[in-house]
Amino acid sequence: MRLNIPAGAATRFEPGETRSVVLIGISGKKVIRGGNAIADCPVDDAKVMTLMGALSEGGFGHLEEPNPREGVVGEESCFSFSMTHEEYANMFGPTTGDRMRLGDTDLFAEIEKDFGIFGDECVFGGGKVLRDGMGQACGYPPADCLDTVITNAVVIDYTGIFKCDIGIKDGHIVSLCKAGNPDIMDSDAIIGVNTEVIAGEGMIVTAGAIDCHVHFICPQLAYEAISSGQQFQA
Numbered sequence: 760m761r762l763n764i765p766a767g768a769a770t771r772f773e774p775g776e777t778r779s780v781v782l783i784g785i786s787g788k789k790v791i792r793g794g795n796a797i798a799d800c801p802v803d804d805a806k807v808m809t810l811m812g813a814l815s816e817g818g819f820g821h822l823e824e825p826n827p828r829e830g831v832v833g834e835e836s837c838f839s840f841s842m843t844h845e846e847y848a849n850m851f852g853p854t855t856g857d858r859m860r861l862g863d864t865d866l867f868a869e870i871e872k873d874f875g876i877f878g879d880e881c882v883f884g885g886g887k888v889l890r891d892g893m894g895q896a897c898g899y900p901p902a903d904c905l906d907t908v909i910t911n912a913v914v915i916d917y918t919g920i921f922k923c924d925i926g927i928k929d930g931h932i933v934s935l936c937k938a939g940n941p942d943i944m945d946s947d948a949i950i951g952v953n954t955e956v957i958a959g960e961g962m963i964v965t966a967g968a969i970d971c972h973v974h975f976i977c978p979q980l981a982y983e984a985i986s987s988g989q990q991f992q993a
Contacts, residue, residue, distance in 0.1 A: 760784055761943075763832065763840050765850060766894075767882035779824075781838055786879065790942035792892035840878075851880045852911045852922060852960040859913070859963075868915060868963075874923040874937045879944045881910045881924060883956045888939075895950050896940040904951030906930075908938050912959030916966060924948065925964065 760782040762770055770780060785791075789802040797813050800806070814821045830838040844857055853859055854873045861868055881894045888894035889910075896904070907927040914921055914935060926934035926948040939946035950956070973980070 763838070763878075765840070765842065766878060766880040767850065767884070767887040769886060781840075783832055783838075783878075785943040786876075787941045787944045787946065792897050792942060794892075848961075850960070851875070851882070852913060852962075854922060868913075868920050870913065870922055871919050872921040874921065874935070875911065876937060876945060879937075879939060879946075881908070881939050881950065881956075882960075883910060883958045889950060889956055891952065892940075892942075894939050894944070895952065895954070896942055897952060899949055899951050901951065901953045904949045905933070905938065905954045907955045907957065908948070908950055909957045909959040909962075909964065910938070912962050912964045914964050925959070 763781040763783045764770060770778075772778070785802070791798045791800065791802060793799065795817070797817070798806075798810050811821070828837075832838050832840075844854070847854060848857055853870050854875070855870050858867045858869045860866070879894075880888065882888045891897050905926040905928055909925040909927075911922065912925055914923060914925070921935075923935045924938035925932060926936065926938055934948045936947035937945070938948040938950050941949060975981075
């Protein structure tokens with residue numbers, strides 16, 4: 760299980776402090792990695808008592824809560840978490856239905872679809888989601904993982920305007936999807952230990968680039984422009 764808080768956020772516990780938190784189940788294949796190797800295995804309710812025994816033997820400060828509550832996220836407010844569109848966009852970029860002003864024009868682009876899953880966004884940075892056993896999968900060979908991923912980017916394309924993770928393999932874009940760790944997420948592409956991550960929150964990705972003021976300093980510039988999909992305007 761994991762904390763029911765926004766992806767990349769944290770709940771701080773000072774030494775000796777206790778507090779109540781809301782936990783929700785993980786998705787994907789439901790395989791736990793890390794955690795002092797106490798539960799380095801698929802989730803199995805039959806192993807709970809064995810794992811609790813390992814906690815006691817290891818001297819962990821585990822105490823069973825006397826009156827735990829259970830509920831369904833989304834149906835009961837005390838177990839649910841919500842945030843405004845503005846708060847969400849500031850953390851993860853715009854989502855379905857949000858509109859973006861294009862530069863200083865009166866043109867707006869509206870997100871038609873978001874391939875991400877709320878709560879399982881892949882956020883890059885110190886203390887964020889893309890860590891070993893969390894958003895970054897472990898135990899997968901490099902051949903099965905992306906070489907590079909651009910996370911939470913907005914794509915403006917002839918097929919539509921959508922937000923997704925952009926997966927790159929062998930120099931080619933191979934997926935526009937939800938990337939992450941399939942052990943704990945419903946992801947379509949794997950972010951592994953060898954995957955280079957580029958944070959795309961708040962960025963717009965298009966098929967090429969436009970350089971509106973170019974100095975033709977060499978003939979090879981034209982070949983580079985054609986091969987990269989750029990448009991030049993002198």
